[in-house]
Amino acid sequence: MAVKAISEYTAEPKDKVENFNGMQLLYICWHKHLMFCAPFALLVSPNMTFPELWETQIKPAIAPHPDSAKIAVEKIQWELNGKAFEPNQDTSLLELGIDHKSMLTMATPGLNGLYDAGF
Amino acid sequence: MTATKKLNLKQKYQYLTRDMDWEPSYQKKSDIFPQEDFEGIKIVDWDGWEDPFRLTMDAYWKYQAEKEKKLYAIFDAFAQNNGHQNISDGRYVNSLKLFLSGVSPLEYAAFQGYAKVGRQFSGAGARVACQMQAIDELRHSQTQQHAMSHYNKHFNGLHDAPLMHDRVWFLSVPKSFFDDARSAGPFEFLTAISFSFEYVLTNLLFVPFMSGAAYNGDMATVTFGFSAQSDEARHMTLGLEIIKFLLEQHEDNVPIVQKWIDKWFWRGFRLLSLVSMMMDYMLPNKVMSWQEAWEVYYEQSGGALFKDLERYGIRPPKYQDVANAAKEHISHQLWSTFYQYGQATNFHTWIPKKEELDWLAEKYPNSFDKYYRPRFEHWDALQKKGERFYNPTLPQLCQVCQVPVLFTETDDPTAFSHRDTVYKEERYHFCSEACCEIFDNEPEKYIQAWLPVHQIYQGNCGGPDLPSVLSDYYHFNLGEDNLDFSGSPDEKRWNEIKGIKPLDKDDVA
């Protein structure tokens, strides 16, 4: 719907990818691990590979959680923007379809957080 | 002919409003009041505007001046007697830091908002009412700052509240709430602030903070509360009058107003999540739990209100049930968030003491022991090992309410209620269905949101690293204003005041 206004009302999105100096935003959510109070907002290069993303960004972000040491990477169930997703090893994030402001969610069956509370 | 006869109040009011008004002869009314029509609200007869308080300027000045005199006498006495030494506990001051940077600037924003819309109505009664409220709100902003300024001499984090309000990540929640209202048309502004905020939700802001002050020995803030009480009573009554006026004027107004109520109820509810954590976690002496407050001030009062409005064709706010169900969770989720981002706050955070955990368990029998106590005990154990948990990443924020995406699904407290949508090939993320719907109704408005996390990543908040954003852009004194209460200079000073010996000998300088 249009904004009701006294004249024609249009606007520029404030977070277009060109405002991020060659980088892009990526959100990561680890299901059932509410020790991290909200999904992470990361700044990543669209040219990095998935293994690089895992090693340099995701792993350090989830490191404080005791479950993180027990993750079998190949068993992670990934979703990209709500659809099942198979990360390919050698192509860039952008080629994998991980574009600006995408959200990746990871489920780790068998690892469902602490205290039976999804923590 | 009766020049010497004294006017009574009613006549004075009549002269001040209706009789100072006139029909323009050489300008079109629509040119003088250009904002009156574009929202689609139809006003058939402005004389239908009933002013609940026929207050005139001279009476208003006199009344407010008397209150002011008493108020400042107490502030002076409070300062001279070192009133800050009589508060319940040093941690209490942190709720004042939240209030001064989160709420007092909203009073100022309300002043600006009412001053602006007070110019926009062709009905004189509405113009006068808005101007009066504008002055009230300016006074609130000033007197709150004066009430709390004494604490700034003795505690950290109170030194630059207006700047922090404009810049700090979580303070964009209250700031963007009022920016949203002030950039709307004049009738939406009144529905948002006078009705949804002042009438429906204000008790959930005001009572917790002012009773909180009373329960925790803060005479300065309590006295401010009393001094503002009669103003707030007027604002509430006005809010109800406005909504009834809009609904009575034309049936076409009903769906427009309903949509605004749906939106502003939800916006207000999200804003109040900050108050929920203040009540349950930041007050050393608790007044009541957030859940109890929500039940009394929203479920009961709001229930009666919306029953009353039914005859106009108005139903309760669309996402009311989600808000009701969330009462058992939000304060715990908020405090978990601020605890783990305590390196980036202008107030201190801490793990509740054992008695406090027990109080929470008693107040929240369905949720606390199952979902929330374990996390605080987990973090407490880490802290005792010297590994106090801070989250080193930045959180995803909701595009509309700007709170981190931290809330959970109604039927599953272990899953975030995240939503997203794509608008003009750009993806947007939300904390809830309700925020997503607010976006979908006016996407062009919210795509402009100044989201603090994204602004940091764009390099617009200094940096490059987080500590320099916090110190240079937010004006935090790192190691003094932020981090855990335990080990803070505030705690040390409080212990000195109370003659409490530090547990650790090394703490003695």
Ligand SMILES: [Fe+2]
């Ligand atoms: Fe106010």
Ligand SMILES: [Fe+2]
């Ligand atoms: Fe008010």
Ligand SMILES: [Zn+2]
């Ligand atoms: Zn939201």
